[in-house]
Amino acid sequence: MFTGIIEDVGIIESLTPNGEDIRLSIKIQKLDMSDVKLGDSIANNGVCLTVVALSNHGFSADVSHETIKRTGFAAYEAGSKVNLEKAMQANSRFGGHIVSGHVDGVGEVLSISQVGRYVEIWVQAPDALAKYLAEKGSITVDGVSLTVNQVDGAKFLLTLIPHSLQETIIGSYQVGTKVNLEVDVIARYLERLMLGDNAAHSSANSPKKDISMAFLAENGYLK
Structure with missing residues:
Protein backbone atom coordinates (compact mmCIF):
# COMPACT_ATOMS: atom_id res chain seq x y z
CA MET A 1 0.00 0.00 0.00
CA ALA A 87 5.42 0.92 0.85
CA MET A 88 3.85 2.99 3.62
CA GLN A 89 4.18 2.11 7.29
CA ALA A 90 1.20 2.02 9.64
CA ASN A 91 2.72 4.77 11.82
CA SER A 92 3.67 7.14 8.98
CA ARG A 93 1.87 10.33 7.93
CA PHE A 94 -0.79 9.73 5.28
CA GLY A 95 -0.03 12.60 2.92
CA GLY A 96 -1.76 11.53 -0.30
CA HIS A 97 -4.57 9.00 -0.81
CA ILE A 98 -4.89 5.21 -0.81
CA VAL A 99 -2.74 3.89 -3.66
CA SER A 100 -2.53 0.15 -4.32
CA GLY A 101 0.21 0.22 -6.96
CA HIS A 102 -2.04 -1.60 -9.45
CA VAL A 103 -2.24 0.43 -12.66
CA ASP A 104 -5.68 0.64 -14.31
CA GLY A 105 -4.58 2.02 -17.66
CA VAL A 106 -2.15 4.18 -19.59
CA GLY A 107 -3.02 7.80 -20.34
CA GLU A 108 -1.46 10.39 -22.62
CA VAL A 109 -0.48 14.00 -21.97
CA LEU A 110 -2.53 16.24 -24.31
CA SER A 111 -1.32 19.71 -23.35
CA ILE A 112 0.94 21.54 -20.91
CA SER A 113 0.38 25.19 -20.00
CA GLN A 114 2.24 27.53 -17.66
CA VAL A 115 -0.17 29.50 -15.48
CA GLY A 116 1.77 31.81 -13.18
CA ARG A 117 3.95 29.59 -10.95
CA TYR A 118 1.85 26.54 -11.71
CA VAL A 119 1.54 24.17 -14.65
CA GLU A 120 -1.75 22.84 -15.98
CA ILE A 121 -1.71 19.47 -17.71
CA TRP A 122 -4.58 17.86 -19.62
CA VAL A 123 -4.41 14.06 -19.74
CA GLN A 124 -6.40 11.70 -21.94
CA ALA A 125 -7.44 8.59 -20.01
CA PRO A 126 -8.72 5.37 -21.60
CA ASP A 127 -12.48 5.58 -22.18
CA ALA A 128 -13.03 2.72 -19.72
CA LEU A 129 -11.68 4.87 -16.88
CA ALA A 130 -13.84 7.93 -17.58
CA LYS A 131 -16.52 6.86 -15.08
CA TYR A 132 -13.96 6.95 -12.26
CA LEU A 133 -12.89 10.55 -12.92
CA ALA A 134 -14.50 13.07 -10.60
CA GLU A 135 -13.80 16.77 -10.23
CA LYS A 136 -11.80 17.32 -7.02
CA GLY A 137 -11.40 13.56 -6.73
CA SER A 138 -8.06 11.75 -6.51
CA ILE A 139 -6.04 10.03 -9.21
CA THR A 140 -2.54 8.57 -9.32
CA VAL A 141 -0.36 9.59 -12.27
CA ASP A 142 2.96 7.72 -12.53
CA GLY A 143 2.66 7.05 -8.81
CA VAL A 144 1.92 10.66 -7.83
CA SER A 145 -1.22 11.39 -5.82
CA LEU A 146 -2.97 14.28 -7.58
CA THR A 147 -6.31 16.10 -7.58
CA VAL A 148 -8.54 16.12 -10.65
CA ASN A 149 -9.45 19.77 -11.15
CA GLN A 150 -11.66 19.44 -14.21
CA VAL A 151 -13.18 16.60 -16.25
CA ASP A 152 -14.20 16.55 -19.90
CA GLY A 153 -15.31 13.09 -20.94
CA ALA A 154 -12.23 10.88 -20.55
CA LYS A 155 -9.94 13.92 -20.29
CA PHE A 156 -8.94 15.47 -16.99
CA LEU A 157 -7.01 18.52 -15.85
CA LEU A 158 -4.18 18.55 -13.31
CA THR A 159 -2.64 21.60 -11.66
CA LEU A 160 0.97 21.07 -10.55
CA ILE A 161 2.78 23.16 -7.97
CA PRO A 162 6.51 23.85 -8.44
CA HIS A 163 7.48 21.35 -5.73
CA SER A 164 5.73 18.47 -7.53
CA LEU A 165 7.40 19.41 -10.80
CA GLN A 166 10.84 19.46 -9.17
CA GLU A 167 10.55 16.30 -7.06
CA THR A 168 8.94 13.97 -9.62
CA ILE A 169 9.30 13.12 -13.32
CA ILE A 170 6.22 15.22 -14.12
CA GLY A 171 8.50 18.20 -14.77
CA SER A 172 9.89 16.34 -17.79
CA TYR A 173 6.50 15.55 -19.36
CA GLN A 174 5.90 16.56 -22.95
CA VAL A 175 2.82 16.42 -25.13
CA GLY A 176 2.41 12.76 -26.03
CA THR A 177 4.07 11.37 -22.89
CA LYS A 178 2.41 8.12 -21.76
CA VAL A 179 1.56 7.93 -18.05
CA ASN A 180 0.44 5.16 -15.71
CA LEU A 181 -2.98 5.83 -14.18
CA GLU A 182 -4.57 4.36 -11.08
CA VAL A 183 -8.08 5.48 -10.19
CA ASP A 184 -9.35 5.86 -6.63
CA VAL A 185 -9.61 2.36 -5.14
CA ILE A 186 -12.79 3.34 -3.29
CA ALA A 187 -14.52 4.07 -6.61
CA ARG A 188 -13.54 0.62 -7.92
CA TYR A 189 -14.96 -1.18 -4.90
CA LEU A 190 -18.09 0.99 -4.86
CA GLU A 191 -18.80 0.07 -8.47
CA ARG A 192 -18.51 -3.64 -7.64
CA LEU A 193 -20.62 -3.26 -4.50
CA MET A 194 -23.40 -1.60 -6.44
CA LEU A 195 -23.82 -4.76 -8.52
CA GLY A 196 -25.31 -6.40 -5.45
CA ASP A 197 -26.22 -10.07 -5.96
CA ASN A 198 -25.45 -9.75 -9.67
CA ALA A 199 -21.74 -9.67 -8.80
CA ALA A 200 -21.87 -13.43 -8.17
CA HIS A 201 -22.77 -14.15 -11.79
CA SER A 202 -20.35 -14.36 -14.70
CA SER A 203 -20.38 -11.22 -16.81
CA ALA A 204 -20.49 -13.46 -19.89
CA ASN A 205 -23.84 -14.91 -18.79
CA SER A 206 -25.42 -11.86 -17.18
CA PRO A 207 -26.95 -8.88 -18.98
CA LYS A 208 -25.01 -5.71 -18.34
CA LYS A 209 -26.93 -3.21 -16.22
CA ASP A 210 -26.35 0.51 -16.39
CA ILE A 211 -26.22 2.36 -13.09
CA SER A 212 -29.47 4.37 -12.93
CA MET A 213 -31.82 5.74 -10.27
CA ALA A 214 -34.03 2.69 -10.81
CA PHE A 215 -31.05 0.35 -10.39
CA LEU A 216 -30.02 2.09 -7.15
CA ALA A 217 -33.54 1.85 -5.76
CA GLU A 218 -33.89 -1.81 -6.81
CA ASN A 219 -30.70 -2.72 -4.95
CA GLY A 220 -31.51 -0.83 -1.77
CA TYR A 221 -29.25 2.21 -2.21
CA LEU A 222 -32.20 4.64 -2.23
CA LYS A 223 -35.01 4.81 0.30
Whole structure:
Protein backbone atom coordinates (compact mmCIF):
# COMPACT_ATOMS: atom_id res chain seq x y z
CA MET A 1 0.00 0.00 0.00
CA PHE A 2 1.24 3.50 -0.91
CA THR A 3 0.13 7.11 -0.54
CA GLY A 4 1.29 8.68 -3.81
CA ILE A 5 3.90 10.90 -2.13
CA ILE A 6 7.09 10.42 -4.13
CA GLU A 7 10.32 9.90 -2.17
CA ASP A 8 12.87 9.83 -4.98
CA VAL A 9 13.37 9.78 -8.74
CA GLY A 10 15.25 6.68 -9.79
CA ILE A 11 17.07 5.91 -13.02
CA ILE A 12 16.63 2.66 -14.91
CA GLU A 13 20.10 1.19 -15.33
CA SER A 14 19.07 -1.90 -17.28
CA LEU A 15 16.11 -3.97 -18.46
CA THR A 16 17.15 -7.58 -18.90
CA PRO A 17 14.73 -9.95 -20.69
CA ASN A 18 13.93 -13.12 -18.77
CA GLY A 19 11.57 -15.14 -20.92
CA GLU A 20 8.46 -12.97 -21.26
CA ASP A 21 9.39 -11.04 -18.12
CA ILE A 22 12.00 -8.32 -17.50
CA ARG A 23 14.53 -7.88 -14.69
CA LEU A 24 14.63 -4.16 -13.91
CA SER A 25 17.64 -2.55 -12.20
CA ILE A 26 17.04 0.86 -10.62
CA LYS A 27 19.66 3.36 -9.45
CA ILE A 28 18.41 5.49 -6.57
CA GLN A 29 19.49 9.05 -5.78
CA LYS A 30 18.27 9.85 -2.25
CA LEU A 31 15.87 7.07 -1.29
CA ASP A 32 16.62 5.71 2.20
CA MET A 33 17.18 1.99 1.65
CA SER A 34 18.36 1.23 5.19
CA ASP A 35 15.04 -0.42 6.09
CA VAL A 36 14.46 -2.17 2.76
CA LYS A 37 14.92 -5.93 2.53
CA LEU A 38 14.33 -8.59 -0.10
CA GLY A 39 10.62 -9.08 -0.70
CA ASP A 40 9.67 -5.50 0.16
CA SER A 41 7.51 -3.46 -2.20
CA ILE A 42 8.56 -0.26 -3.96
CA ALA A 43 6.31 1.62 -6.38
CA ASN A 44 7.99 2.50 -9.68
CA ASN A 45 5.93 5.09 -11.59
CA GLY A 46 2.94 3.81 -9.64
CA VAL A 47 3.62 0.11 -10.27
CA CYS A 48 4.09 -2.00 -7.15
CA LEU A 49 7.21 -4.14 -7.67
CA THR A 50 8.93 -6.60 -5.34
CA VAL A 51 12.59 -6.07 -4.49
CA VAL A 52 14.47 -9.22 -5.59
CA ALA A 53 18.04 -7.91 -5.25
CA LEU A 54 19.82 -5.07 -3.46
CA SER A 55 23.01 -3.23 -4.40
CA ASN A 56 25.05 -0.36 -2.99
CA HIS A 57 23.24 2.10 -5.22
CA GLY A 58 19.79 0.65 -5.79
CA PHE A 59 17.67 -2.45 -6.27
CA SER A 60 16.32 -4.87 -8.85
CA ALA A 61 12.76 -6.06 -9.45
CA ASP A 62 11.06 -8.42 -11.87
CA VAL A 63 8.37 -7.01 -14.14
CA SER A 64 5.86 -9.61 -15.32
CA HIS A 65 4.41 -9.90 -18.81
CA GLU A 66 1.02 -8.82 -17.40
CA THR A 67 2.54 -5.65 -15.91
CA ILE A 68 4.37 -4.83 -19.13
CA LYS A 69 1.12 -5.22 -21.07
CA ARG A 70 -0.93 -2.99 -18.76
CA THR A 71 1.53 -0.19 -18.02
CA GLY A 72 4.01 2.10 -19.72
CA PHE A 73 6.92 -0.24 -18.98
CA ALA A 74 6.89 -1.48 -22.57
CA ALA A 75 8.24 1.92 -23.65
CA TYR A 76 10.86 2.32 -20.90
CA GLU A 77 14.56 1.95 -21.60
CA ALA A 78 17.91 2.31 -19.86
CA GLY A 79 18.19 5.92 -18.70
CA SER A 80 14.44 6.41 -18.21
CA LYS A 81 13.50 8.01 -14.90
CA VAL A 82 10.86 6.66 -12.55
CA ASN A 83 9.07 8.00 -9.48
CA LEU A 84 9.86 5.89 -6.41
CA GLU A 85 7.90 5.35 -3.21
CA LYS A 86 8.46 2.70 -0.57
CA ALA A 87 5.42 0.92 0.85
CA MET A 88 3.85 2.99 3.62
CA GLN A 89 4.18 2.11 7.29
CA ALA A 90 1.20 2.02 9.64
CA ASN A 91 2.72 4.77 11.82
CA SER A 92 3.67 7.14 8.98
CA ARG A 93 1.87 10.33 7.93
CA PHE A 94 -0.79 9.73 5.28
CA GLY A 95 -0.03 12.60 2.92
CA GLY A 96 -1.76 11.53 -0.30
CA HIS A 97 -4.57 9.00 -0.81
CA ILE A 98 -4.89 5.21 -0.81
CA VAL A 99 -2.74 3.89 -3.66
CA SER A 100 -2.53 0.15 -4.32
CA GLY A 101 0.21 0.22 -6.96
CA HIS A 102 -2.04 -1.60 -9.45
CA VAL A 103 -2.24 0.43 -12.66
CA ASP A 104 -5.68 0.64 -14.31
CA GLY A 105 -4.58 2.02 -17.66
CA VAL A 106 -2.15 4.18 -19.59
CA GLY A 107 -3.02 7.80 -20.34
CA GLU A 108 -1.46 10.39 -22.62
CA VAL A 109 -0.48 14.00 -21.97
CA LEU A 110 -2.53 16.24 -24.31
CA SER A 111 -1.32 19.71 -23.35
CA ILE A 112 0.94 21.54 -20.91
CA SER A 113 0.38 25.19 -20.00
CA GLN A 114 2.24 27.53 -17.66
CA VAL A 115 -0.17 29.50 -15.48
CA GLY A 116 1.77 31.81 -13.18
CA ARG A 117 3.95 29.59 -10.95
CA TYR A 118 1.85 26.54 -11.71
CA VAL A 119 1.54 24.17 -14.65
CA GLU A 120 -1.75 22.84 -15.98
CA ILE A 121 -1.71 19.47 -17.71
CA TRP A 122 -4.58 17.86 -19.62
CA VAL A 123 -4.41 14.06 -19.74
CA GLN A 124 -6.40 11.70 -21.94
CA ALA A 125 -7.44 8.59 -20.01
CA PRO A 126 -8.72 5.37 -21.60
CA ASP A 127 -12.48 5.58 -22.18
CA ALA A 128 -13.03 2.72 -19.72
CA LEU A 129 -11.68 4.87 -16.88
CA ALA A 130 -13.84 7.93 -17.58
CA LYS A 131 -16.52 6.86 -15.08
CA TYR A 132 -13.96 6.95 -12.26
CA LEU A 133 -12.89 10.55 -12.92
CA ALA A 134 -14.50 13.07 -10.60
CA GLU A 135 -13.80 16.77 -10.23
CA LYS A 136 -11.80 17.32 -7.02
CA GLY A 137 -11.40 13.56 -6.73
CA SER A 138 -8.06 11.75 -6.51
CA ILE A 139 -6.04 10.03 -9.21
CA THR A 140 -2.54 8.57 -9.32
CA VAL A 141 -0.36 9.59 -12.27
CA ASP A 142 2.96 7.72 -12.53
CA GLY A 143 2.66 7.05 -8.81
CA VAL A 144 1.92 10.66 -7.83
CA SER A 145 -1.22 11.39 -5.82
CA LEU A 146 -2.97 14.28 -7.58
CA THR A 147 -6.31 16.10 -7.58
CA VAL A 148 -8.54 16.12 -10.65
CA ASN A 149 -9.45 19.77 -11.15
CA GLN A 150 -11.66 19.44 -14.21
CA VAL A 151 -13.18 16.60 -16.25
CA ASP A 152 -14.20 16.55 -19.90
CA GLY A 153 -15.31 13.09 -20.94
CA ALA A 154 -12.23 10.88 -20.55
CA LYS A 155 -9.94 13.92 -20.29
CA PHE A 156 -8.94 15.47 -16.99
CA LEU A 157 -7.01 18.52 -15.85
CA LEU A 158 -4.18 18.55 -13.31
CA THR A 159 -2.64 21.60 -11.66
CA LEU A 160 0.97 21.07 -10.55
CA ILE A 161 2.78 23.16 -7.97
CA PRO A 162 6.51 23.85 -8.44
CA HIS A 163 7.48 21.35 -5.73
CA SER A 164 5.73 18.47 -7.53
CA LEU A 165 7.40 19.41 -10.80
CA GLN A 166 10.84 19.46 -9.17
CA GLU A 167 10.55 16.30 -7.06
CA THR A 168 8.94 13.97 -9.62
CA ILE A 169 9.30 13.12 -13.32
CA ILE A 170 6.22 15.22 -14.12
CA GLY A 171 8.50 18.20 -14.77
CA SER A 172 9.89 16.34 -17.79
CA TYR A 173 6.50 15.55 -19.36
CA GLN A 174 5.90 16.56 -22.95
CA VAL A 175 2.82 16.42 -25.13
CA GLY A 176 2.41 12.76 -26.03
CA THR A 177 4.07 11.37 -22.89
CA LYS A 178 2.41 8.12 -21.76
CA VAL A 179 1.56 7.93 -18.05
CA ASN A 180 0.44 5.16 -15.71
CA LEU A 181 -2.98 5.83 -14.18
CA GLU A 182 -4.57 4.36 -11.08
CA VAL A 183 -8.08 5.48 -10.19
CA ASP A 184 -9.35 5.86 -6.63
CA VAL A 185 -9.61 2.36 -5.14
CA ILE A 186 -12.79 3.34 -3.29
CA ALA A 187 -14.52 4.07 -6.61
CA ARG A 188 -13.54 0.62 -7.92
CA TYR A 189 -14.96 -1.18 -4.90
CA LEU A 190 -18.09 0.99 -4.86
CA GLU A 191 -18.80 0.07 -8.47
CA ARG A 192 -18.51 -3.64 -7.64
CA LEU A 193 -20.62 -3.26 -4.50
CA MET A 194 -23.40 -1.60 -6.44
CA LEU A 195 -23.82 -4.76 -8.52
CA GLY A 196 -25.31 -6.40 -5.45
CA ASP A 197 -26.22 -10.07 -5.96
CA ASN A 198 -25.45 -9.75 -9.67
CA ALA A 199 -21.74 -9.67 -8.80
CA ALA A 200 -21.87 -13.43 -8.17
CA HIS A 201 -22.77 -14.15 -11.79
CA SER A 202 -20.35 -14.36 -14.70
CA SER A 203 -20.38 -11.22 -16.81
CA ALA A 204 -20.49 -13.46 -19.89
CA ASN A 205 -23.84 -14.91 -18.79
CA SER A 206 -25.42 -11.86 -17.18
CA PRO A 207 -26.95 -8.88 -18.98
CA LYS A 208 -25.01 -5.71 -18.34
CA LYS A 209 -26.93 -3.21 -16.22
CA ASP A 210 -26.35 0.51 -16.39
CA ILE A 211 -26.22 2.36 -13.09
CA SER A 212 -29.47 4.37 -12.93
CA MET A 213 -31.82 5.74 -10.27
CA ALA A 214 -34.03 2.69 -10.81
CA PHE A 215 -31.05 0.35 -10.39
CA LEU A 216 -30.02 2.09 -7.15
CA ALA A 217 -33.54 1.85 -5.76
CA GLU A 218 -33.89 -1.81 -6.81
CA ASN A 219 -30.70 -2.72 -4.95
CA GLY A 220 -31.51 -0.83 -1.77
CA TYR A 221 -29.25 2.21 -2.21
CA LEU A 222 -32.20 4.64 -2.23
CA LYS A 223 -35.01 4.81 0.30
